[in-house]
């Protein structure tokens with residue numbers, strides 16, 4: 532009898548201790564904001580030409596389904612979801628095929644073509660970042676009424692918030708729209724303008740209860756096939772000035788995360804997820820990752836096609852996207868997305884795998 536009680540007490544103590552050591556529960560959901568790098572198809576449900584919900588997009592996705600992801604398969608946040616032992620892909624908030632029970636373990640508010648700057652989302656009439664946050668507020672109230680306050684609060688505070696945006700502010704807006712931001716801001720001033728918006732966004736998320744936040748950096752955007760295609764003077768190599776800009780901007784975002792981490796003290800775990808170096812390594816040494824082509828995309832000629840220009844009727848589309856770093860002229864293949872996500876998981880986000 533006494534032995535039995537001792538065993539029970541021992542077991543209880545051990546159990547409590549393990550719970551204590553284990554800390555909080557693992558991340559229960561991934562909540563995503565951003566652009567095409569992490570949009571699983573929100574743009575299918577708004578009037579814009581920034582779409583990819585037709586073949587050959589998605590030909591390597593489960594069921595060969597074109598979901599609106601700008602890739603042949605999954606995007607980086609899908610791989611993160613899997614790494615956190617959640618579902619294999621994160622649904623789009625605006626997709627009526629999903630409901631709040633699905634979104635309780637992950638949801639994306641991202642919109643292809645969007646940027647930090649409101650003027651960027653205007654270019655292709657997509658969802659501005661502030662509106663993504665409005666949708667998130669609506670999500671919070673839905674999840675509260677669905678699960679009750681206690682469970683909802685747990686999801687809100689323990690979820691990982693992933694933000695991936697910024698490339699379009701430079702390539703689709705600043706350097707493309709004449710008489711726009713370029714006539715108002717020097718490139719340095721424009722970066723600071725964007726970093727301010729990023730800072731406000733993180734603060735607002737924090738104010739809404741987010742505690743685990745990943746702010747994503749820019750890839751070497753001068754190496755996107757579309758940019759290389761126009762770099763004729765330099766034999767279609769990467770556009771160095773755009774890569775330098777990406778690095779400079781990443782430095783500013785990193786400094787922002789350091790500053791905000793101090794200001795918000797240990798209430799929030801804010802990390803900077805920088806894809807630049809791994810991405811650059813893939814582009815410079817494609818064969819060491821099993822790729823054969825890094826300079827052009829798989830779809831069509833691979834030089835400039837994306838969205839509607841990358842369609843099923845194009846006879847030039849490659850057979851095996853796994854040999855290509857890029858799927859279309861602007862977006863990586865699923866294989867590249869997986870390598871980048873694995874790298875970030877291992878080097879940055881593993882701290883959230885408690």
Ligand SMILES: *[C@@H]1O[C@H](CO)[C@@H](O)[C@H](O)[C@H]1NC(C)=O
Pocket residue numbers: 630631632633677
């Ligand atoms: C969500 O959809 C599933 C089936 O698709 C259904 O079983 C579930 O009841 C729905 N949940 C809500 C909250 O509507």
Ligand SMILES: *[C@@H]1O[C@H](CO)[C@@H](O)[C@H](O)[C@H]1NC(C)=O
Pocket residue numbers: 649661728
């Ligand atoms: C973007 O637009 C929203 C809605 O009009 C506005 O609240 C916000 O201040 C704007 N952001 C900037 C940086 O101008």
